[in-house]
Amino acid sequence: MTLLHEGVSIAEAADATGVSTHTLRYYEREGLMLAPIDRASSSHRRYTETDIAWVRFLTRLRLTGMPIAGIRRYTELVRVGESTVPERRELLVAHRERVRAQLDEITASLRAIDHKIDIYDKEISLS
Template identity: 65%
Template sequence: MTVTESTHSISEAAELTGLSTHTLRYYERTGLMLTPVDRASSTHRRYSEADVRWVGFLTKLRSTGLPIARVRQYVELVRTGESTVADRLELLLIHRINVAAQLDEMTNSLAAIDFKIATYQGRTPTE
């Protein structure tokens, strides 16, 4: 990190990512951060823009149901370097298939809910 690069305190990083400071500490403690979070001379965490972007991506993976163990596997592959690009791609492609299936299931469930709402409102769903 360069001296001129903008950094964020843990509370600022929490606000930027929508996560709690507890979750950010958890991500660091369990090895989910791509690189170690920098520390100020006071030992307070200083999150770089790259750290914030990485946490944003981790959040997306988690919000789509990727288990922590698989997230950790992905992180380890990224850390290993370019030789793991095919493995990372495969992990993400498999996860994408699962997310697409979940979306289809949710879409079908939403249609059933909409039908029932329309029924309770006394109209046909096609009106």
């Protein structure tokens, strides 16, 4: 999708980001957008390329389990500007460590599942 300079509708933004229109409104209500979403003269929301990219990043944070409070804090830091880069980095490094720990747990669980499947495959082949 090519975004025009005047932005896209909420339905188009939802399609471009893979989240629902409800989620987009929620992000806006919770103060998770970097800037207020522009409105057309009809008062309909108009999302820019920057808005779309931001929602995609927020979605990555949510998919990796970052709580809304953490996302809100990160968003506030981004709004403040360059002086918060070290704190933003620290927040993301801590989150990355939690994600890595989750991946380790999931990998161990996957190994256990694979092991059980191997046992069943052997039992089936002996039948």
